[in-house]
Every structure is written in structure tokens, then in C-alpha cells.
Amino acid sequence: MISAYISGGGFLHRLPAGAKLAGLALTSLALLPVSDWRVMGVVLVAVVALYLPLGRAVLPTFKGLRPLLVLAALLLAFHIYLGTAEAGWLAVLRLFAMVLMATLVTLTTRMQDMLDALTPALGPLKVVGLKPQRLALAVTLVIRFTPLLVGLGLVLGEAHLARTGRRGNLRLVAPIAIQALRTADRVAEAIAARGGVDGVPPEARPRGDGPLRRAGPDDEDT
């Protein structure tokens, strides 16, 4: 499964996903008007302290934040160049506080729990025809299609390299899309044959307790 989730049993893991999301939204909104960099620094230290119970497992995530570090350095340099160094420090501290807080929610919440927490929030969209089970199926399809497309890109890229001695780069996008679209039509037929996007009621599903814990549709059809 492609997900940044870190398993664990701490306080943040036990908190319901909905509570974490609401807390994150409220804290982020509260941080926007803060204009004292010292207050922001204290907030950042507190957020970093929340990472401590997760231990060494967060190190890969922190490595993934390196581009943000570069961006923050550029931002600070730009602010100093404009003569607004203090606003620059404030922006950089706020940036790290908000990103680290949001990342913390992602690290401690399973994708299935996140989906379950977000689905009721999308309830009003039923008016325009968005049913929760369609959304769940669509999410599953994206998670299944993405590695398929990356794989197609690698295969076509190698073939292009063998033929021409150069890397295909953007020239490969059209053939990838055409092959993927053919697959998509077969997947659509397979879904129609199984009763369509709204066809199978949740209680009739064979196993598992959510779409992300089931195998993708037509795994053999790659």
C-alpha cells in the first residue's frame, strides 16, 4: 500500500481521525493571524515535541521534507533581499509548524480511517450525484492505476531507449495514455459486468471492511 502511515499505539493514533482533522483545521486557522515570531517558535517546538513518541520511524518522513527546507531558505533569502527579514522568519516558522502538524495527522491515521472520516463531510455532494461508494471505488482505482501507469512508463521507456538510444521523456506520454485508456475501457466493462458502480451493496461484498483493504478490481488484468 502506498501510504505514509506509521503504525503505533500512542495518543495520536488512538484519537479518532475526525477529531484530528478538526483539530488540525482549527489550529491552522488560528496560526494564520499570529504575527509574533516568538509565539510561532514556541508553537513549532510544541509540534516537534509531538513527533517524539513516534521514534525513529519518522526519519524517512523528515528526509522527505528536504525540498521544503530548500524552499524555506529561498523564501528567507527573498525576504531579506526585500528588507523584511522579520516577516521572513515568521513565514518560515509558520510554514514548518503547519506542514509538520498536517504531516503528523497523516502519519498517525490509516488511509481507510481518513476515508471514513472524510466521507460524511462530502455528504452535501450527494446532490450532484456523488455517492460514497462511488468515491470509494474511484479512490481504489486511482491507487491501483498509479503503479500500473508508472510500470507502463518504465516498459515503454526501455523499449524507446533500445530503439533510439535516447530516453523518451515526454514522447512517451501519448503511448502510455493510449494503452492506459484501452485498459480503462476493459476495466469499465468488468465493473459493468459486476453490476456497475452502484450495483453491489456494501453488505454483499465478499470480504474486508473497506475498499482499501480489498484487492483492486481485475488485478490480473494488467
Place this chain on the structure above:
Amino acid sequence: MTKDRSLVHIALYAALIAALGLMPKFDIPIAAGIPVTAQSLGIMLAGIMLGPVRGALAVLLFLFVVALGAPLLAGGRGGLGAFAGPSVGFLVGFPVAAFVCGLVMRATRALPVFPAALAAAIGGGVIVLYAFGISGLALMAGLDLDAAARAVTVFIPGDLIKAVAAAMVAQSIARGLPSALISRT
């Protein structure tokens, strides 16, 4: 177009946006060595190929999967942290950009695919997207709009190249698989 086919196509373009951001091969090296990934190429294609509504839905689905915690943004970023970063304006602008791409594609039905798709990609994927991206950067980074605009100008040549690429890809797909140009059917 059946509901099933519609949903699968929306999911497929959402996955294409993800795949284009993940494949390091598609980095376009431009001045100063700033890596420009092909993710926004996927946004442009979603609008051009699927039309305004389905295109925007594909992008929203992609962002939803990112928010769930899948590291699908360019360079393997993902999770809710991405929506708190300085590039959040671009993320908010993605679905609007795809919508505008689809609208332009529809409005230019009389034209051949390449010029219509190029106009769509530049209008939606560059002009509209940067309007959102610059506003977001100004808000998140504490810059004024003018300074934020200057900070992102280095990326514009890369995105213009991607707009041309998107138009070429759309033309190839329309030739190889005419039924895939859903925005015009």
C-alpha cells in the same frame, strides 16, 4: 457515456496526474537546474481530454487521494502537509485549471485538436493556474502579490513547454484513439 466508463476514466486521469509526478524521467531541466515535473501536464490533459466537469473531478479525486495520505504529488510528497505548504495555491488552482482547459476545448470545437488544446493548456494550465499559485504563495509566505509573482516567473518557461507537450499528446491520443477525446463528444 455510461456511469461506469465515466468513473473509470476520471480515476484513470487522476492516476495519470500522479504517475506523471512520480516519474523522475519526465523532469525538464531548465535554467538554474530547477526540476520541473510533468504533474501539471497531467492537469492540462485531464481538462483537455475529459472536458470541464469530468476533468475537474479527476483533479479533485487526485487531490483527495493525496489528502488521504498517498505520496502522489511531484517528488513523492503527499498527505495533509502538502496543503499547508507554500504551493497550496497551485493545488487549489489545479481543478479550476482543468475546468478552464475543458471549457476552452469545448469553445474551440471548430479548430483542429492541436491549436485548440494549446490554447486550452495555456489558458487553463498556465494563466489560471499561476493566478491561484501566486495568490497562495503571497498568503502563505507573507509576500505581496508583486514579489510572489516575481518568485515564480522562473517556472513559467517550463510550463509553456508543458503546454505545447500537452497539445501534442492530446493530438496523438485523438489520432490513435478518437473516442478518448471525451471533451468534444
